[in-house]
Amino acid sequence: MMKTDEKLIINGKRLDGRKPMDIREIEMKVGVIPNANGSAYVRFGKTTAFAAVYGPRELIPKHLQEPDKAILRCYYNMAPFSVSDRKRPGPDRRAVEISKVTKLAIEPALFLEEFPETTIDVYIDIIQADGSTRVTGINAASLALADAGIPMRDLIVALSGGKIDDTLIIDLCGKEDNYSEADIPIAFLPNTKEITLLQMDGRITPQEVKDTIRNILKAGEQVYKKQKEALKNRYK
Numbered sequence: 001m002m003k004t005d006e007k008l009i010i011n012g013k014r015l016d017g018r019k020p021m022d023i024r025e026i027e028m029k030v031g032v033i034p035n036a037n038g039s040a041y042v043r044f045g046k047t048t049a050f051a052a053v054y055g056p057r058e059l060i061p062k063h064l065q066e067p068d069k070a071i072l073r074c075y076y077n078m079a080p081f082s083v084s085d086r087k088r089p090g091p092d093r094r095a096v097e098i099s100k101v102t103k104l105a106i107e108p109a110l111f112l113e114e115f116p117e118t119t120i121d122v123y124i125d126i127i128q129a130d131g132s133t134r135v136t137g138i139n140a141a142s143l144a145l146a147d148a149g150i151p152m153r154d155l156i157v158a159l160s161g162g163k164i165d166d167t168l169i170i171d172l173c174g175k176e177d178n179y180s181e182a183d184i185p186i187a188f189l190p191n192t193k194e195i196t197l198l199q200m201d202g203r204i205t206p207q208e209v210k211d212t213i214r215n216i217l218k219a220g221e222q223v224y225k226k227q228k229e230a231l232k233n234r235y236k
């Protein structure tokens, strides 16, 4: 966590005018990549993600196959032009980590046992990064999987929380992310409130973590509603 003398909250308002519990403008669309079996576009403010799903399809080489279920592979990538200083292309440690936690966040929603010996491949590309890219990618993946017609227990809703200027907030933008006292991305299944991703970086009390989880479960309802609208709009 970097330090800044700049105030991130002035008169109760954040840098972009939001109140602590406000989410940025959300845009969601499915079926945006015709070549894929399922796809989605998700934008939270300036943070923009595309997700494409291929599968279930036969997994080659065969020795990677699971006899009783599909395997899920997730590939998170940030485009070189997604940040103002060019990001070095290709997978780095951060992308490997985010790909792994994305897979773990999504897996509990899927009935993988229905598709033995196959793979479901989820590609997430961040086109523009302004904080909270992993949760934006998970929302895009959720919609792309549903768009692909893959049977799911529920959609996966993801949102970031954190602490800046001693105040709990949700949906961190890039600057808030860089200078936050704490940063907590969360994903969950809205029907059961099962949490499938919970990471934490920074300094925060146990009570503040609990409050952040509660805030995100509540505000996540708005994200869930947007996801359902995007899926319905596909069939208008």
Ligand code: ADP
Residues within 6 Å of the ligand: 083, 084, 085, 086, 087, 088, 094, 129, 130, 131, 132, 133, 134, 135, 174, 177, 178, 183, 185
């Ligand atoms: P998340 O994007 O899920 O919040 P991080 O906390 O690792 O994950 O990243 C925070 C933010 O830092 C990103 O959303 C992005 O705006 C910025 N960032 C990450 N990697 C780079 C990079 N290589 N160059 C410039 N900015 C980056």
